[in-house]
Structure formats: structure tokens, C-alpha cells
Amino acid sequence: MSKAIRIHANGGPEVLTYEDADPGQPGSGQILVRHTAIGLNFIDVYHRSGLYPPPGGFPLIPGSEAAGVVLEVGQDVDWLKPGDRIAYAVTTGAYAQERVIDASKVVKVPDGISDEQAAAMMLKGMTAEYLLRRTFKVKEGDTILFHAAAGGVGLILGQWAKHLGATVIGTASSADKIELAKAHGFDHVINYKEQDFVAGVAAITGGRKCDVVFDSVGNDTFPASLDCLKPLGMFVSFGQSSGPIPPFSMSLLAQKGSLFATRPTLFVYNAKREDLDASAAALFEVVLSGAVEIKINQRYALKDAGKAHQDLEGRRTTGTTVLVP
Ligand code: NDP
Structure with missing residues (x-):
């Protein structure tokens, strides 16, 4: 029998x-896939944890990113056949062998x-794509700030932003992470445990600040991220690793320099x-x-997904991580 990780109720990694x-x-328009790697x-x-309600209720198979081989195609699927290598980013269902x-x-x-690279980059890489090319069209000469620079999205986005010609500033929590981020496109990385990142950005930019801030940390970096923006700059809140940002008044955006703010998601940007x-x-x-180079920095057996969650939440992972089914 095929195995999967399932959740019957929200909770810690033990669920x-x-x-x-x-x-x-597979029904009409569907395929059966054997996963070879899961992001x-x-x-x-x-x-x-329950921060996002389970789409479709419990039991829930989590997981948003994987690569694999087509085993069977349903009716009306004429462009795929058994044996084809595929990958995807969806909301759930990836923590499964099939x-x-x-x-x-x-x-x-x-x-x-490779399958591992595809599994590690579809969600994170297409997120970097839409953030840099569609949410804020980053161009040569722009200065950007990205928190969690050594993370999964971070190491991809840093390289891509550099490729687009931006000056790329990041934040990270340790010397090792700073070194890693600098090897992946970041021009400057601020250790926010040792230095206030608003002061760091002001010093690096000579007081001119940034055109855009990409903030996936949320609660801990708000509203300080707004103070890293030039007048008319754009605040892109695309995640909440430290918890959701609190409700705020629109007039705050006026006070901080007639800023723009948006809260984008990949699944809306790539719905069509x-x-x-x-x-x-x-x-x-x-x-x-x-x-852009995609390296896998951590691997866990699918059955050890709980350990992988502990390490991700405990900030012990860098770059991309793959679960092996
Ligand atoms: P990461 O690998 O970036 O891991 C999270 C990192 O955030 C940590 O390594 C840590 O780096 C930093 N961090 C800061 N505060 C905390 C905290 N309280 N707890 C844990 N980590 C913290 O994860 P991903 O690459 O998977 O995702 C990055 C973010 O992007 C997430 O918030 C995710 O939800 C978001 N995202 C949003 C998408 C969208 O379309 N809106 C799509 C894809 C991802 P450090 O130690 O350096 O502080």
C-alpha cells in the first residue's frame, strides 16, 4: 500500500x-503520479499548525511541492503519458508516495x-519569479531588501534579483547564514540579532533606503520594514514565519512616505x-x-517529516529541503 503523511487534527510536528x-x-483530466522527491x-x-485552515478538512495530506513520474493518465489528458517527469506547486497533498x-x-x-531540484524549486522558485517580475518589476539599479535571506525562497530570490541587476540586501540570524546568502546573490546581509536592520539598511544605502521590501517574517519585522523604504516604495508582505502582522491603519502608509503595500500569493498569480x-x-x-543554482541543503525520509518541520521552524535549515518518499 502507498504511504503518506496525514494530519487528523492541528498541532505540533507530532500530528x-x-x-x-x-x-x-485518476478521473477525467487527472493523472496518477509516483513522487520521486517532495519539497x-x-x-x-x-x-x-492551523494558521491556514485545512482545505477540504481532515484528514489532510500536507505538502505543496513535488516532482515525480506519471503512472497513469485519466480521460482527456492528451499531453502526458506514463513515464513523463512532472513537477508542481499546489496547496496540499504532496507528502505522499503516490x-x-x-x-x-x-x-x-x-x-x-533533476527531480530533486524540481521538487525543491517549483513553489519557492515560482514565488521568486512572481515577486521579482510581477509584484514589483525589479530592474537594474533597484535596491531591494529581503528578510530570511538564507531560507528556501531567499537563496533562489537572491540569485535571481542579482541576475536582474538589483542591489540585493538581506537579513539573517547567524554568520553561517550570512556567508551562504552572500554566495547566492546578496550584496549585503545584515545580522539582525546583532544590528538593528533599519539602521543597517540606512548605512548600506547612504540613507537612500530601498525601492521594495519583500517580507515573509511578518510580526517580528513589522512595522520596521516600512522604515527601510524610500518614499513611494513598495512593501510586499508575502509570509508570516514569526506570526501574522497585526492590523494597521492605512494612514501609517502615508506617514512612512506614501508607500504601497500588497499581500500576494503564488496561487493567485499562477491561477491561469x-x-x-x-x-x-x-x-x-x-x-x-x-x-540560479538549486542546491538541496537538507534531505529527510518522508516518514521523518515531523523532524523536518522541527528543523524548519527552529531555523536550522538553509535553502531548500527535500523529503524522500
Ligand atoms: P525559510 O527557509 O525561509 O524558513 C524561514 C526562515 O525565516 C528561517 O530560516 C528564519 O531565518 C526566518 N525566521 C524569522 N523569524 C522566524 C520565526 N519566528 N520562526 C521561524 N523562522 C523565522 O522558509 P520558506 O522558504 O519555505 O518560506 C519563506 C517564507 O515565504 C514563509 O513565510 C512562507 O510562508 C513564504 N511564502 C509565501 C508564498 C506566497 O506566495 N505568499 C509562497 C512561498 C513561500 P533566520 O534564521 O535567518 O531569521
Whole structure:
């Protein structure tokens, strides 16, 4: 019997249970996939803890990112066949050896990209794509601030932003993470445990500050992130690793310099098939060209997903992490 990690109630890493799970048969427009690698993401923690309600209720198979091989295709799927290598980013269901998924959500993985790389980069890399190319169109000469620079999204986004010609400033919590981020596109990395990052950004930019701040930390970095922006700069809140930012008055944006603020999600940006295809193609292009390197820094057996969650929440991971089914 195929195995999966299932959650029967929200809680800590201990609620991730490894059990038999029948993937079922692919219906019209669907495919049955055998996963070869599964990506670990902070969104998995939000589904486990209950910060994000379980789509479809319990039991829930978490996991938003994976790569695998097509085993069977359902009716009306004419562009995939058994044996094809695919990868995807969706909301849940990836922590499984096998799954049924809508073919409309997957893309073929090109030669030159391994299954592990694909599993590690679809959600994080397409997030970097839309943040840098669509939420705020980063161009040569822009100065950007990105928190959690040595994280999964961070190491991809840092390289891509550098490739676009930006000056890339990051924050991280240790000397090792700073070194790693600097090897992945970041020009300057502030150790926010030792230095106030607002003062750090002011010093690095000679008081000119940033065009855009990409903030996935949330509660702990708000509202200080706003003080790192130029007048008319853009605050992009795209996650809450330290907890959600508190409600705030719109007039705060006026006081801080007529700022723009947005709270984007990948699944809205890539809801249309043409946007998913363009996003994945742009990601594959920067990886295949060598502009963005995807390295797997941690691997865990799928059954040890609880340990992987502990390490991700405990800030002990860097870059991308893969669960091996
Ligand atoms: P990361 O690998 O970046 O891990 C989170 C990092 O955040 C940690 O390593 C840590 O780095 C930092 N951090 C700061 N405060 C905390 C805290 N209280 N607890 C834990 N970590 C903290 O994770 P991902 O790459 O998977 O995701 C990064 C963020 O991007 C998440 O918030 C996620 O929700 C968001 N995201 C949003 C998407 C969207 O479309 N909106 C899509 C994909 C991801 P340090 O030690 O340096 O502080």
C-alpha cells in the first residue's frame, strides 16, 4: 500500500503521521503520479499548525511541492503519458508516495533539471519569479531588501534579483547564514540579532533606503520594514514565519512616505494556465542558464517529516529541503 503523511487534527510536528493512504484512480483530466522527491515549505507548517485552515478538512495530506513520474493518465489528458517527469506547486497533498492530481496543475520537467531540484524549486522558485517580475518589476539599479535571506525562497530570490541587476540586501540570524546568502546573490546581509536592520539598511544605502521590501517574517519585522523604504516604495508582505502582522491603519502608509503595500500569493498569480506555464518556463530558464543554482541543503525520509518541520521552524535549515518518499 502507498504511504503518506496525514494530519487528523492541528498541532505540533507530532500530528504528522505516516500511514497507508490509497491514492485512488485518476478521473477525467487527472493523472496518477509516483513522487520521486517532495519539497518542504513553510506553508506546510501553517497547514499543520492551523494558521491556514485545512482545505477540504481532515484528514489532510500536507505538502505543496513535488516532482515525480506519471503512472497513469485519466480521460482527456492528451499531453502526458506514463513515464513523463512532472513537477508542481499546489496547496496540499504532496507528502505522499503516490497521488492523483489535476493535469492542469503540473508541468513537464525539462532535461537538465533533476527531480530533486524540481521538487525543491517549483513553489519557492515560482514565488521568486512572481515577486521579482510581477509584484514589483525589479530592474537594474533597484535596491531591494529581503528578510530570511538564507531560507528556501531567499537563496533562489537572491540569485535571481542579482541576475536582474538589483542591489540585493538581506537579513539573517547567524554568520553561517550570512556567508551562504552572500554566495547566492546578496550584496549585503545584515545580522539582525546583532544590528538593528533599519539602521543597517540606512548605512548600506547612504540613507537612500530601498525601492521594495519583500517580507515573509511578518510580526517580528513589522512595522520596521516600512522604515527601510524610500518614499513611494513598495512593501510586499508575502509570509508570516514569526506570526501574522497585526492590523494597521492605512494612514501609517502615508506617514512612512506614501508607500504601497500588497499581500500576494503564488496561487493567485499562477491561477491561469498561461501564467503557470510562463512562470515555470522563466524559472527553468534561469536554472538551466546557470543564473540560479538549486542546491538541496537538507534531505529527510518522508516518514521523518515531523523532524523536518522541527528543523524548519527552529531555523536550522538553509535553502531548500527535500523529503524522500
Ligand atoms: P525559510 O527557509 O525561509 O524558513 C524561514 C526562515 O525565516 C528561517 O530560516 C528564519 O531565518 C526566518 N525566521 C524569522 N523569524 C522566524 C520565526 N519566528 N520562526 C521561524 N523562522 C523565522 O522558509 P520558506 O522558504 O519555505 O518560506 C519563506 C517564507 O515565504 C514563509 O513565510 C512562507 O510562508 C513564504 N511564502 C509565501 C508564498 C506566497 O506566495 N505568499 C509562497 C512561498 C513561500 P533566520 O534564521 O535567518 O531569521
